[in-house]
Amino acid sequence: MNWGFVGLGQMGLPMARRLSARVDLRAYDLRSGDFAGLDTVETAAELSGCEVLVTCLPDGRAVRNVLFGEPGLADSPERPGVVIDTSTTTHAAALDIGARLAERGIAFLDAPVSGMQARAEEGTLTMMVGGAAEQLAPLRDPLGAMASRILHVGPVGAGQLAKLTNQLLFDINMAALAEILPISAKLGLDPGQVAEIVNSGTGRSYASEFFLPNILQGVFDQGYPMQAAYKDLIAGAAVTNENGFPAPVLAAATATYQQALAEGFGGEDKGAMIKVFERLVGAAFRSRE
Template sequence: MLFGFIGLGQMGKPMALNLARKFDVIAFDKRHVTLPEDPPNKLKLAAGIADLAECDCVFLSLPSAEILRKVLFAEEGLATCLKEGALIVDTSTVEYNATLEVSSKLSKLGLRFVDAPVSGMQSRAENGTLTAMCGGDAADIAELESTLISMASKILHMGPTGSGQLTKLINQLLFDINMAALAEILPISAKLGLNSKKIGEVINSGTGRSYASEFFIPNILRNDFSKGYPMQEAYKDLISGAELSAHQVLPTPLLAAATATYQRALHEGHGEKDKGAMILVFEELLGCRFRCQDGGNND
């Protein structure tokens, strides 16, 4: 079985490398991609999308629904060159309605589709321990399991097409709310003169901890806002949350508050930083910094 992989970014590249340790993979990215010094022998880089025409299954890891549509349905897009019955697996994070639209178009072209967004950030993509949330036909997902296991340690079939994206959205919105809460509360501890490093230790060993606190607090203490996904690219999750709330008439007051913090951080020019940079909004407001290197109680 021949696999394709399109999108060799922060998540896609390590996923493709892990896949190629077990299977033959033809990978493509329109940007120049630097591979490790000893890439798997089964991995070949393509010059264009047309080089993936003979693939039985193609994985996608793309930054937006707009780019997903272009890759699939442009004049020389993937959907125009794959053989009938080929399987397309979208590991990107895109809007639910866009996923349904893409699935419908591919079905009319005789192609199969599974939405399988992943969670775990770059470190887990590198060690192959992502969580994959799959939506689609049960038979297609069962067929994929032996392949996905090279990239994900947890593979869950969440329901029909789009269910994977809905599940990922729920997870991401909780992550965003957690970080917005940290951004608001942590500077208060610094303002009151508490030791930032020790506050971080208390939170991450106590009942206030979350994945967001465990990931972001150590980085914030080091003044490092480069380890996570850039806020300007991750903002699409909050747009999707607002759309879901509006269309389904779902009250989401905490999400709305978190979104306001996120939006202010973007307006203040922090879009290229990761979500931990939301703390900069409240640090400026309170005139303090939650860092290890600060003087006084934060030494």
């Protein structure tokens, strides 16, 4: 079985490299780069004929373009039998893509992943898969090269909903840290000690464990840029608004996120949200050593 892979960015490149160790893989990215270790092609159209196509792209529009636009791999004479989208898009996008592929006789698995670049390099991502269980079953072994945990969470679209649930909690956690920690510094507590207390106590979270050591050193380039990740909050607003679900904490976290973007921190990671409140209270949460 031959595979194609589109999207060799921060996550896609290490994922494709690991996958290539288990399957016959050809890969493509719109941008040039150092793709050592991969059999790459110059155009996406050259992936025509692959039996399984994996996409790892910035958003649903990019996925649709590859499948139905130019080059339109879903409409090629040698179309794939299965498309696995590991991108973070939206529930609505997954439903639309799945329906359009079904019309062409192509199976679809929406399979976003959780974990940052380091976990992609280690092959320890969590993959949340929406689609037919019988389509996933024979693909579990090769997908296991990228994700140590593969969870079938329901029909097409369920993968994106599961990923969104996780991401929104991550965003809310970071927004809470950004608001509270500068207050502790302003009132005279040592930021290093506070970070140690949080990360060894009941206030800890993945956000605190990942971001606090970097924030203490003034480092804000170790995670996904806020501007790119903002799509999660847009998707969260869409789901809650469409269903009439109250989400006051999410709304507050979104406001913090938006303020950070408005102040020009969009190119930095989510830890940079703390700069908003550091300015407001007049104290920086940085190591004193």
